[in-house]
Amino acid sequence: MKTTLAPYFSAASDSTSIPFAQLMFWSLSDVQWMQKALRLASQGADVGEVPVGAVLVHDQQIIGQGFNQPIGGHDATAHAEIVALREACQRLQNYRLPLQTTLYVTLEPCTMCIGALIHARVDRLVYAASEPRAGMVGSQMDLSMQPFYNHNIQVHRGLCSEHSSQLLKTFFRERRRLAKQNKNSV
């Protein structure tokens, strides 16, 4: 069987390698889907959007995907999770998703996104980096397990968090550098 596991055991400290302890917890498919979400996040960064990517998976198939694109889309709601949800709902022609759907996203969801995931009946949420300022799945509050909702989401956090944090840090560093450059050139 062809395996892509080997690189993850790398002892190198680059941000794409995954510590052995994490591999004991995550399945190989979890790792692969999160890596797909990270590639989508990078696509967002390439067009000047804050790099966040999301993949919705059911039965080991992608049913929706997207990256953060509020600027390009002139749409305050175009977070990666919402883009992925809309794609899946259109594809399935249903506002609710099938049982056992998992959303992989590279950053902890905000209030809007966790709300939308609950409405769509996503079963499981896997996110990479925490969002300490506005994260609503543990950082500021945890809306995934509130008794007043009629649906709860199983949450697993921290997969590829280093890689995701690095993408975000690089993006904001570059944005600050360009802003400074433009200011100096005026």
Ligand SMILES: [Zn+2]
């Ligand atoms: Zn959001």
